[in-house]
Amino acid sequence: MLFKQKDLKGIKSGEVSLAFRSWKTARVKKSSLIKSAVGLIRIVDIYKVKRSAISHRESRQAGFDDLEQLLSSLNSDNQEVFKVSLQFHSEDPRIALRNKTTLSHDEFKLLLTKLKKMDSGKFGSWTMEVMQAIKQNPGLSSTELATIVSREKHWLKIHIRKLKNLGLTISESVGYRLSPLGEYYLMQRRRKTDL
Numbered sequence: 001m002l003f004k005q006k007d008l009k010g011i012k013s014g015e016v017s018l019a020f021r022s023w024k025t026a027r028v029k030k031s032s033l034i035k036s037a038v039g040l041i042r043i044v045d046i047y048k049v050k051r052s053a054i055s056h057r058e059s060r061q062a063g064f065d066d067l068e069q070l071l072s073s074l075n076s077d078n079q080e081v082f083k084v085s086l087q088f089h090s091e092d093p094r095i096a097l098r099n100k101t102t103l104s105h106d107e108f109k110l111l112l113t114k115l116k117k118m119d120s121g122k123f124g125s126w127t128m129e130v131m132q133a134i135k136q137n138p139g140l141s142s143t144e145l146a147t148i149v150s151r152e153k154h155w156l157k158i159h160i161r162k163l164k165n166l167g168l169t170i171s172e173s174v175g176y177r178l179s180p181l182g183e184y185y186l187m188q189r190r191r192k193t194d195l
Contacts, residue, residue, distance in 0.1 A: 097167030
């Protein structure tokens with residue numbers, strides 16, 4: 001579930017507590033958590049509503065100036081309208097993780113195990129190659145980075161997201177960079193290779 005930046009700020013401050021979406025079927029579940037640029041957002045509840053049942057007050061709770069603006073934002077091609085009640089849950093745990101500059105022996109071993117599992121899939125060993133490419137080309141667009149690592153852009157974005165979920169990379173407005181944890185990981189891998 002995607003949100004505009006202004007809505008994310010409103011959710012975090014508590015000014016925005018509703019979202020309306022036109023979908024064929026619900027795309028979020030009650031009590032689930034969604035990762036966003038401002039942190040984790042909790043889906044308090046979700047249910048179908050008729051367009052005619054949406055009130056002016058609810059449109060303001062959803063971050064719109066008026067009901068007309070909200071209704072015009074909804075897709076009208078015979079899709080259901082879902083009213084999603086939501087609230088800010090907590091800061092993104094990946095932020096604290098990515099800012100780590102040291103790991104215990106067990107933490108490093110666990111991270112290494114996760115990355116080795118990623119490398120054992122059908123796409124072969126890719127984690128070090130992608131992280132090295134990001135380190136050497138911070139802020140490079142995904143299109144250009146995909147060319148460097150000889151991968152398809154869509155594949156690259158999905159797999160960089162996996163590294164981000166481990167706290168190893170940071171997404172910029174354009175491109176990516178290694179997090180402090182990512183830098184630490186590469187340094188430790190180099191040290192172990194040099195031994």
